[in-house]
Amino acid sequence: MASDTALIGVGVMGEAVLTSLLTVVDPAQVRISDGRPEHGRERAAAHGVRWVEQNVEAVACADVVIVAVKPKDVAAVLAEIDPVLGPEVLVVSIAAGIPTAFIESRLEAPVPVVRVMPNTPATIGQGVSVMSPGSHTTDSHLDQVAQLLSGTGTVLRVPESDQDAVTAISGSGPAYVFYLIDALAEAGVLGGLSRATALELATRTVAGAGAMAAASGEHPVVLREQVSSPAGTTVAGVRALDQHGVRAGVVAAVEAARARSVELGRSLEE
């Protein structure tokens, strides 16, 4: 795929995106910049791409510019690169909660912008990246971004109005699952298992159940019923989950994350 690509910000998520890019773009066509020169130089050497000191140097002549800095740093980066962006450039932002309209309002030219919400399993190629188009973005721009991000895992498209809900489910979701793994492991220790065994059982069970749910195509209720024999151990455990309001707790967690995402988006308008 021929795309001269600039990546600004090579942190946890920027590096996952970089790894994905390099499955479809020649490393010679990729330039990266970062707030920490030593770190950026080291990551550039590790991936065989070009390190540049200045963001403007990264984006000059780029066909695709990927902004992977923290949300609070996005406005400053856009102000810096706007004067040197080409008229045909495609801007991709992975910053949580930053609307495409915010990015468009800070760029002089009416360039296509794609907002993406990735998640941390992208670092091992098993994430979900959810894209939304800006007002100058076509389906072919989305196809291009989907190809660039294909190495991060599954790539989906939603209207931008769904991004707060997406953030609350797949963006924040890995943290809920890590929380569940920790709780399962702790319960195993309470049941007399060594910490190492309990953690391995909890981690492998969550990974296996997630992979099975994804591969089988069955509804999770069907899968749950398959392991719940009448008057058995699992149905007793599931009843305890219900008695302790775990389902309501999960819904409340997602709602809290979605409300926070809406609030962060609004704070940009002030």
Ligand SMILES: NC(=O)c1ccc[n+]([C@@H]2O[C@H](COP(=O)([O-])OP(=O)(O)OC[C@H]3O[C@@H](n4cnc5c(N)ncnc54)[C@H](OP(=O)(O)O)[C@@H]3O)[C@@H](O)[C@H]2O)c1
């Ligand atoms: N991590 C997640 O789970 C996750 C999930 C979904 C979306 N995201 C989004 O992904 C983006 C990156 O997150 P992250 O977790 O990868 O953050 P991170 O690890 O902190 O990486 C951000 C990188 O950008 C650099 N940077 C900051 N200001 C810069 C500037 N003006 N020019 C060039 N580089 C600059 C930072 O350098 P300094 O350290 O020097 O500032 C840092 O190396 C965020 O917007 C976040 O909302 C993250």
